[in-house]
Every structure is written in structure tokens, then in C-alpha cells.
Amino acid sequence: MPDLGNALLALARNAIAGHFGQAAVDVADRPELHEPGATFVTLTRHGQLRGCIGSLEAWRPLGQDVRDNALAAAFRDPRFAPLTAGELPSIRVEVSLLTPPEPMSFADEADALAQLHPDIDGVILTAGRRRATFLPQVWEQLPAPAGFIAHLKQKAGLPADYWGPDVRLERYAVRKWKEAQP
Template sequence: MPDTDVGPRLLRLAREAIAHHLGLGPAPSPDGHPALAERGATFVTLTVAGELRGSVGSMRRTRSLAADVIANAIAACQDPRFPVLDAAAFAQSEIEVSLLDEPEFIDFADEAGLLRQLRPQQDGVMLFAGCRGVTLLPHMWAQLPRPELFLAALKEKAGIPLERPVDGLMAARYGVSTWRTDDGKPAS
């Protein structure tokens, strides 16, 4: 579980990064909190009027937590699946930052074995096929409440035919700590 002071700092950095990207404010400035210098993996999700407007993140801890959330916030406002976030939409946006725990690889022999090990409402899941990896955050269980649906969505996202068994694929699970701009408190 991360330091409780980290969440509000990550939210502030994400908001500053987007504002700066849109020409509405100065560059984001990490405040020197030691946790922000540690390597971390985050996802930044943007919603406007309850509608998803962008969600981009990192599956691996390759840069400092501050650098990761700043880069993902800018990328989320340019998520190619949605209209580019402009200043008007930004003013109405809610930002959610999810900090990923260290992933734990799941040992399984076949798809049934993987499905038995998934923990609905708890696990974020990474699926690896060759050099490609995809993930779904734990909050996606609300939309995909059964392990079979969750796995099918991961396979679809990875471009793997649904009828293809997961033999030869790798999977990992992780938890998250999530903060939203509406209250700044941990959401999970």
C-alpha cells in the first residue's frame, strides 16, 4: 500500500501536466516527495460528464513515478480512441490515477486453470502474447463480472481470436491504489 500522501500528489501532477500540454499553465513540478522519485507504473483515466475520454498507462516500472504519471496524463488527453481533450472539456474533466502494485505471474496449464485463479473485483490482469502485452484494470470487473468475460476482453484487446486457447500465453495479476479528483482519497 503506497504512502497516503502520494495520491493527491499524483493527481496534482496529472492535472498540471494536462494543463501545461493545453497551454493553460506552467510545467508540472514534482514537490520532492521521496515516493515520486521511485520507479512506478500508473494509469491515468479521464472522464468528462461520466464518459470515458482517455485512459493510458504503463504496465512496467521503467521511470520515476512522477515522470510516469506526467507522461500518461499527457497521453491520456490524446488517446486516439477519443476526441482530443481541449480546454473546455478539460475544465469539466475528472482525473483518476491508478498506481499499479508489482505484478505476480500466474502459473497455469490451460485456460480453465487461468480462469480458476482470477479473483473478480480484485485483480488487474496482464496478458502476454509474444512481445505484446495488454491489461485491464481491476475496476473493469464492474463491466465484465465473470472471469470468462474478463479473459475474453483481454484476448480481444490483444487481437487474439477468442477461440484460441491461452496455452503458450503468460498472465500476471496486480492490485491498484486509485485516486480521483473528486475527493483525492484512495478509491480502492
């Protein structure tokens, strides 16, 4: 569905550009945009992460989810200062459309690691009140399952070597679209 991807990328860029009072490009209305959808919007600048915010579960219309996550990635990602108008031309937008998360069953950490599919699985880790996710794209930087999960635990605020009976893992896949390099 390349047309869907183009529409999602345009909606994300329009939301950010609109924040700066810039004109929007036309986006054809598509039925999928009105169905519930869960997305992550990732912004990069010169190949470096500049913001990434998303939804793990579909709870609002896909078009609204993309617009809201684009604005959050640009202006409310706590890891970065808000995007400036001067940065916008050099920002590359990527939209990931998530499948519903599926719980994983495993006996221990080794069993969980053996079940992971690098480059395919996005993973949600929950332990007590702590929760974090990595999109499948993170496998590019962390290709070994043990390293992937260790960093995910740290993202959740846990020690890299933590494992306990409260650990839950869910996996999901994504369809992703990325703008051409600015």
C-alpha cells in the same frame, strides 16, 4: 497515503493544464515521486472513458510517469480525438499505481479463470506478439472471469475463444485515487 494520491492527481492535472498554458497548482515534493513507479492515468467525462494510458512496469520516476501518462491519455490515446481546452473543466482524473506484475501458473484456461480475483486483479495477457491489460477497475463492467478474459483477448486482437500454449497471464494490484466529480 492520501497525500501521495493528492500529489499524483495534481501532477496529472497540471501536466494536461500546462499543455493548454494554464497555471499549475503547487505539488509538495515527496520522496516517492523520485522512486520508480508504474501508473495508469484514466480520464473520464460525464462518466464515460475519455482516455487511458499507462505503464505496466516501473522504469522511470513516479512523478514523471504520471505526467507523461496524463499527457498521453489526454492527447495520444488512439481511441479518442485529442482533448480540447473546453473539455478540461469536465474531465475527471484517476491515477492507478501498479504493483509489479506477477506471472500466473495454470494448467488450462479453466484453471487460470479459477485463480482470478475479481475487483482485485489487474491482468496482463500475452500470446505471441499480442499483449493487452485490464486494470482491476474493469471488473466493474465485466464481473465474470470468463467475460473479463474473453474481452481482454479481444483487446489484444485475438478471438474471444482463443486459448493456446503461448498464452501467458500476469496479475497486479493497484492503489487508485480519483478526483471528485467536476
